[in-house]
Amino acid sequence: MERSxxxxxxxxxxLLEAARQVYANRSRLVPAIVASxxxxxxxxxxxxxxxxxDAADEDLRSLIQAAGSTRxxxxxxxxxxxxAPLRAIALALGAxxxxxxxxxxxxxxxxxxxxxxxxxPRITLTVDRDVxxxxxxxxxxxxxxxxxxxxxxxxRAGVRVLGHGAxxxxxxxxxxxxVGEAARALALDVAVFDQRGCLSPRLVMVVGDxxxxxxVAERLHAELGExxxxxxxxxxxxxxxxESVRWRDTVTFAGALRVGGGHTVGILxxxxxxxxxxxxxxxxxxxxxxxxxARRALAVVAPLVVTLGSDDPVxxxxxxxxxxxxxxxxxMQRPPLDGPVDRRTALDxxxxx
Amino acid sequence: xxxxAESEAxxxxxxxxxxxxxxxxxxxxxxxxxxxxxxxxxxRHVSGYARLCATRGVDVASLRRAxxxxxxxxxxxxxxxxxxxxxxxxxxTFLTSGTTLGARGAHPxxxxxxxxxxxxxxxxxxxxxxxxxxxxxxVVGPSPAHAPESSLTHMNAVFAARWSDAGSAATxxxxxxxxxxxxxLRARIxxxxxxxxxxxxxxxxxxxxxxxxxxGAAMPLPPGSRVMQTGGxxxxxxxxxxxxxxxxxxxxxxxxERSVVGEYGMTELSSQFWEATAADPGAATGVYVEPPWARVxxxxxxxxxxxxxxxxxxxxxEDLANVDSVFAVLTxxxxxxxxGGFELLGRVAGAxxxxxxxxxxxxxxxx
Numbered sequence: 001m002e003r004s005x006x007x008x009x010x011x012x013x014x015l016l017e018a019a020r021q022v023y024a025n026r027s028r029l030v031p032a033i034v035a036s037x038x039x040x041x042x043x044x045x046x047x048x049x050x051x052x053x054d055a056a057d058e059d060l061r062s063l064i065q066a067a068g069s070t071r072x073x074x075x076x077x078x079x080x081x082x083x084a085p086l087r088a089i090a091l092a093l094g095a096x097x098x099x100x101x102x103x104x105x106x107x108x109x110x111x112x113x114x115x116x117x118x119x120x121p122r123i124t125l126t127v128d129r130d131v132x133x134x135x136x137x138x139x140x141x142x143x144x145x146x147x148x149x150x151x152x153x154x155x156r157a158g159v160r161v162l163g164h165g166a167x168x169x170x171x172x173x174x175x176x177x178x179v180g181e182a183a184r185a186l187a188l189d190v191a192v193f194d195q196r197g198c199l200s201p202r203l204v205m206v207v208g209d210x211x212x213x214x215x216v217a218e219r220l221h222a223e224l225g226e227x228x229x230x231x232x233x234x235x236x237x238x239x240x241x242x243e244s245v246r247w248r249d250t251v252t253f254a255g256a257l258r259v260g261g262g263h264t265v266g267i268l269x270x271x272x273x274x275x276x277x278x279x280x281x282x283x284x285x286x287x288x289x290x291x292x293x294a295r296r297a298l299a300v301v302a303p304l305v306v307t308l309g310s311d312d313p314v315x316x317x318x319x320x321x322x323x324x325x326x327x328x329x330x331x332m333q334r335p336p337l338d339g340p341v342d343r344r345t346a347l348d349x350x351x352x353x
Numbered sequence: 354x355x356x357x358a359e360s361e362a363x364x365x366x367x368x369x370x371x372x373x374x375x376x377x378x379x380x381x382x383x384x385x386x387x388x389x390x391x392x393x394x395x396x397r398h399v400s401g402y403a404r405l406c407a408t409r410g411v412d413v414a415s416l417r418r419a420x421x422x423x424x425x426x427x428x429x430x431x432x433x434x435x436x437x438x439x440x441x442x443x444x445x446t447f448l449t450s451g452t453t454l455g456a457r458g459a460h461p462x463x464x465x466x467x468x469x470x471x472x473x474x475x476x477x478x479x480x481x482x483x484x485x486x487x488x489x490x491x492v493v494g495p496s497p498a499h500a501p502e503s504s505l506t507h508m509n510a511v512f513a514a515r516w517s518d519a520g521s522a523a524t525x526x527x528x529x530x531x532x533x534x535x536x537x538l539r540a541r542i543x544x545x546x547x548x549x550x551x552x553x554x555x556x557x558x559x560x561x562x563x564x565x566x567x568x569g570a571a572m573p574l575p576p577g578s579r580v581m582q583t584g585g586x587x588x589x590x591x592x593x594x595x596x597x598x599x600x601x602x603x604x605x606x607x608x609x610e611r612s613v614v615g616e617y618g619m620t621e622l623s624s625q626f627w628e629a630t631a632a633d634p635g636a637a638t639g640v641y642v643e644p645p646w647a648r649v650x651x652x653x654x655x656x657x658x659x660x661x662x663x664x665x666x667x668x669x670x671e672d673l674a675n676v677d678s679v680f681a682v683l684t685x686x687x688x689x690x691x692x693g694g695f696e697l698l699g700r701v702a703g704a705x706x707x708x709x710x711x712x713x714x715x716x717x718x719x720x
Contacts, residue, residue: 198709242654253401254433273456279710
């Protein structure tokens with residue numbers, strides 16, 4: 001028998017109770033998460049603040065609406081930002097009374113802890129890596145496009161696969177924003193998960209001239225420098241370091257660069273093509289004359305943009321791609337638990353009923 | 354000396370390398386001597402290069418070795434002006450193919466004479482080696498009129514103009530408005546004199562389209578003919594393993610596999626690299642050879658230092674024919690030095706994901 005909306009909300013609230021338990025006992029998980037993610041211990045502590053532990057009924061009902069309704073959802077997690085399993089399991093549980101979870105072999109700690117804390121026999125972990133064997137009628141897969149394509153190719157006929165792919169965040173600082181406040185909030189958005197989440201801003205558009213963009217960049221550089229001390233960046237992989245070197249040389253050639261101990265801020269002239277930086281606390285700042293130019297600047301990466309942060313919600317709504325979330329600066333990494341982080345997939349999910 | 358006069362003098366020194374190569378003479382000066390003078394000229398007239406040198410702590414005035422000069426990432430060509438002259442004086446601007454992010458790299462040239470001389474010299478030595486010119490040159494690609502922004506099309510046109518038996522555009526170029534003219538190419542090849550070898554110039558993806566269209570049928574070229582294949586597939590055709598493609602091309606055109614010659618070039622450079630299989634019976638397939646005025650150095654992607662011999666790095670290319678832009682370019686191609694040259698091992702992979710943030714590799718369509 002299909003669960004009512006109220007029953008689903010109750011199921012989700014039990015999952016959030018499990019999240020609160022995991023959060024309360026997080027110190028036991030920190031070493032494993034440090035090892036698997038490369039984040040610093042302080043970075044893991046900060047990341048835990050983004051673990052959803054409560055939600056408004058209204059948000060949970062939105063999540064249920066986005067999740068659709070089905071019999072059994074199998075969740076394939078990647079080495080995502082480490083708190084992502086909560087929302088992934090919530091989406092699955094919102095959709096189906098039976099959930100199987102295959103944690104990322106590289107980063108299994110939080111998924112295991114959540115499932116164990118939930119103690120719900122309807123939510124089980126599996127180590128089976130072959131999705132062809134799943135009895136689920138819907139598979140939620142998180143990861144790169146190539147991973148999603150592999151899963152689609154392997155599932156049984158008739159199984160629906162919903163891919164939650166990769167994306168990036170962008171930010172808009174309007175002309176009326178106090179520069180210091182905006183930079184402080186942005187720095188925090190950048191630092192959480194060392195920018196490896198798809199909600200982290202990698203591009204900052206500043207409404208105004210080059211001078212104002214440079215001012216924002218300088219203040220952001222200073223704020224990130226302060227965070228380098230308090231919340232040090234973790235370890236970059238060799239590939240991330242290589243991308244960093246290449247991006248820094250490119251932006252040095254084309255614009256200007258401010259390099260800190262654990263971050264880099266690049267500034268390009270207005271109208272230049274975008275050089276989207278790699279993850280790992282790298283930010284590109286560009287000036288835009290007005291909101292129309294911001295929209296044009298964002299257009300080339302619009303399909304990849306998951307969220308747009310801004311000091312001005314009206315401006316954000318005017319510039320963000322239709323599918324993207326909008327958020328206040330400083331809160332980009334903490335969206336309400338109202339559906340997938342990435343709304344590009346939410347539209348697909350609604351169709352699965 | 355005016356910048357233009359300085360540039361002309363540097364071009365003349367680069368061309369002297371080409372002249373010496375063509376005549377089998379010793380090089381006129383040390384590679385490093387011209388390289389450091391190019392670095393100095395480029396740092397004075399390309400502001401981005403001056404910034405890069407300063408950031409890396411390189412005083413170009415005291416440079417002694419080419420390898421100590423910073424290399425400019427190819428991405429910079431998409432973002433900034435990479436030329437040492439007044440933009441109004443560009444005679445041609447070559448553009449890279451587009452990416453997911455839309456931006457195309459631009460390499461304006463004030464004068465293509467050095468480019469043309471360098472291309473002809475290395476192409477003659479390694480693709481057209483041993484052939485008595487003129488020969489028919491058939492381009493499985495567009496004419497310059499249809500793709501004036503393509504450096505490859507320009508090179509093909511230079512080869513066709515200098516090596517061929519004065520064929521018209523209709524009998525030389527077999528991609529028109531993006532369509533491969535299989536029937537026209539078949540008729541042209543069928544009409545070739547059997548005693549005169551021909552040269553076919555094509556990209557790998559164009560050859561795959563041609564082979565698919567032929568569906569196993571042969572298109573025999575006269576004995577002794579050569580086929581140039583260049584570039585990857587860039588999503589423009591199905592991907593075919595390099596050895597398999599070489600075999601298919603050889604069987605289709607009835608040429609020896611050693612006459613299917615790989616070329617490696619890029620918009621950001623003025624020189625090309627060739628397999629030496631047609632010129633040197635001892636040369637291995639998959640090994641590309643530099644002309645004396647260019648070097649390919651595998652470097653560590655993190656430190657940008659040269660890799661130990663035999664180890665894989667990303668290609669830092671020093672091209673003395675790149676006079677009016679930057680002589681040292683950092684690519685994203687993985688290479689390894691081997692006896693006789695270097696191997697191309699594909700594009701560098703992006704960082705493995707440790708979150709849902711999109712990787713640069715994915716953003717650029719590399720995976």
